[in-house]
Amino acid sequence: MGNFDQLYQALTKVDGFIYPNELELRWSVLITLYPYITGLVAGAFILASLNRVFNVKALKPTYEISLLAAFAFLCVATMPLISHLGQPQRFYEIMMTPHLTSAMAIFGFVYLWYLMAVLLLEIWFDYRVDFVIWSREKKGLLKLVYKILTLGVMDTSPKSVRTDNKLGYIITVIGIPSAFLLHGYVGFIFGSVKANPWWSSVLMPIIFLFSAMVSGIALVLFLYMIITYIRKQKLDMLCLDTIGKLLFYILILDFTLESLDQIHRIYEAGESFDIISLLMSKLFFSLTIMQVLMGTFIPLAILGFFQFHKPKEKIRKAAYFIISILVLVGIFFMRWNVVIGGQLFSKSFLGFTTYKIGLIGREGLIMSIVWIIVPFIILTFLLWFLPPWKKAHIEDK
Amino acid sequence: MPKQLTRLIIVFLIFISLFLVVRHFLVPESFYKFGHYRADALKDNEDHQVKYIDAAMCSACHTDIDSLKVSGPHKNINCQTCHGPGYLHVEDPSKNVLIKPTERAFCGKCHSLNAARACNIIKQQDIAQHNIDNKCVECHNPHQPQP
Numbered sequence: 001m002g003n004f005d006q007l008y009q010a011l012t013k014v015d016g017f018i019y020p021n022e023l024e025l026r027w028s029v030l031i032t033l034y035p036y037i038t039g040l041v042a043g044a045f046i047l048a049s050l051n052r053v054f055n056v057k058a059l060k061p062t063y064e065i066s067l068l069a070a071f072a073f074l075c076v077a078t079m080p081l082i083s084h085l086g087q088p089q090r091f092y093e094i095m096m097t098p099h100l101t102s103a104m105a106i107f108g109f110v111y112l113w114y115l116m117a118v119l120l121l122e123i124w125f126d127y128r129v130d131f132v133i134w135s136r137e138k139k140g141l142l143k144l145v146y147k148i149l150t151l152g153v154m155d156t157s158p159k160s161v162r163t164d165n166k167l168g169y170i171i172t173v174i175g176i177p178s179a180f181l182l183h184g185y186v187g188f189i190f191g192s193v194k195a196n197p198w199w200s201s202v203l204m205p206i207i208f209l210f211s212a213m214v215s216g217i218a219l220v221l222f223l224y225m226i227i228t229y230i231r232k233q234k235l236d237m238l239c240l241d242t243i244g245k246l247l248f249y250i251l252i253l254d255f256t257l258e259s260l261d262q263i264h265r266i267y268e269a270g271e272s273f274d275i276i277s278l279l280m281s282k283l284f285f286s287l288t289i290m291q292v293l294m295g296t297f298i299p300l301a302i303l304g305f306f307q308f309h310k311p312k313e314k315i316r317k318a319a320y321f322i323i324s325i326l327v328l329v330g331i332f333f334m335r336w337n338v339v340i341g342g343q344l345f346s347k348s349f350l351g352f353t354t355y356k357i358g359l360i361g362r363e364g365l366i367m368s369i370v371w372i373i374v375p376f377i378i379l380t381f382l383l384w385f386l387p388p389w390k391k392a393h394i395e396d397k
Numbered sequence: 398m399p400k401q402l403t404r405l406i407i408v409f410l411i412f413i414s415l416f417l418v419v420r421h422f423l424v425p426e427s428f429y430k431f432g433h434y435r436a437d438a439l440k441d442n443e444d445h446q447v448k449y450i451d452a453a454m455c456s457a458c459h460t461d462i463d464s465l466k467v468s469g470p471h472k473n474i475n476c477q478t479c480h481g482p483g484y485l486h487v488e489d490p491s492k493n494v495l496i497k498p499t500e501r502a503f504c505g506k507c508h509s510l511n512a513a514r515a516c517n518i519i520k521q522q523d524i525a526q527h528n529i530d531n532k533c534v535e536c537h538n539p540h541q542p543q544p
Contacts, residue, residue: 007509007511008509011511011512011513014513092423093423096420096423096424097424097425097428097429097433099433116409116412121405124405125401128401151401151404151405151408152404153400153401153404155400160399160400160401163399163401164401167399167401167402
């Protein structure tokens with residue numbers, strides 16, 4: 001039996017007074033991954049769109065990488081949610097009988113809209129001509145697959161390419177607000193929980209959005225450097241510097257917004273403020289060290305320095321690589337602090353519980369690592385299947 | 398209209414109709430009948446086997462235990478809290494025998510030391526210290542546990 005052994009053990013996790021149902025965290029590390037991965041998608045896509053809509057030529061080498069990365073991560077974005085469910089095999093039911101008052105059901109449609117009407121279309125318009133060319137060059141099954149993907153539009157004339165570009169442009173223009181919607185919506189799901197003072201803030205969607213951009217840009221920076229290294233090509237320094245500059249600006253915005261949120265809380269000093277200030281000290285490692293110091297201050301300092309003084313290429317390359325990792329880790333901890341932090345304190349505002357992540361099991365560490373690795377595997381496949389460096393350049397005059 | 402668009406529209410129409418077909422089969426039959434839920438769920442709940450029974454029923458046959466229990470500190474605890482659901486037992490006592498929880502851990506569920514509970518409501522005992530060589534029921538009659 002040993003029921004009371006369990007109870008004794010559980011009670012060692014508690015600090016102060018909490019309600020019985022607050023002992024175990026309902027939303028585990030998987031729910032941390034969900035906004036994290038969705039953010040990477042939105043961020044990478046927004047970077048791709050900047051290239052296209054605002055015609056930032058310097059970002060060209062990363063355009064397809066951003067699109068494919070966004071797609072690879074989008075394929076996995078809902079998996080942490082689904083594996084968190086008690087009955088994962090019933091996940092589709094939310095889409096079959098959706099309810100307008102269900103934030104999660106609406107997320108399903110926002111997600112589908114973004115996947116089908118934006119991302120896939122943009123990739124298709126970008127690659128259609130190449131599908132045609134590859135379907136002529138390749139043999140066997142691959143030939144057939146490329147042929148199907150052309151949807152029977154076999155025209156490779158400059159005029160048809162122009163049409164592709166025009167339509168792709170329209171999709172991008174629709175895509176930017178859609179990407180904002182996708183990730184703003186994830187922030188909204190948290191920000192609208194009015195019972196939780198750590199989440200309930202109208203700034204939440206905007207903060208999520210900007211941190212999404214930060215992480216997406218860092219992801220593309222990281223991927224671009226890795227892919228170029230593996231392909232033994234030369235890195236385009238102008239491209240790196242432009243991404244670095246962009247990252248710098250967005251990181252400032254993101255940090256400002258988050259500070260604004262906190263300052264607002266501190267000044268407002270509502271009834272929940274005592275517990276929240278204690279919470280911040282409980283989150284010392286994940287908030288102060290990982291999110292603020294490693295994920296924000298150090299990258300900001302280095303990137304800011306680069307805006308005034310550019311050291312040797314070799315140093316810059318190394319710095320960009322480290323920064324991309326720091327930012328990616330930092331944003332992960334930002335999600336962690338929101339999701340896990342928001343469940344550590346009691347609704348009585350008088351006590352805390354603790355979260356200990358298990359190793360195995362459906363919500364354990366291994367499962368989370370799997371969902372982080374799978375997108376990279378998908379991306380590797382996509383880069384083989386749709387290699388950006390083998391794209392045809394049909395002059396469009 | 399460019400060929401690309403016509404093809405995409407066809408693909409989307411196929412996709413949407415596929416979704417509608419799939420949805421047609423996956424929406425549970427009685428959904429939306431009374432509202433945004435499965436009407437059959439009401440029937441399912443209705444059909445659940447009854448497990449518990451009114452505590453007064455136990456006293457009808459086990460008069461001795463009941464009269465012992467009403468005078469003791471466990472008087473407010475339902476028999477089925479300790480012996481488990483009794484509906485089937487009442488229907489046929491010889492076939493459906495109830496459990497008799499005699500392990501020390503069982504009494505510990507309510508009586509073990511627990512900092513989160515007020516100690517003047519249910520008397521607490523350090524299970525790891527209090528007369529560890531015997532079962533609780535050897536000294537305390539569970540129906541009248543006053544030592």
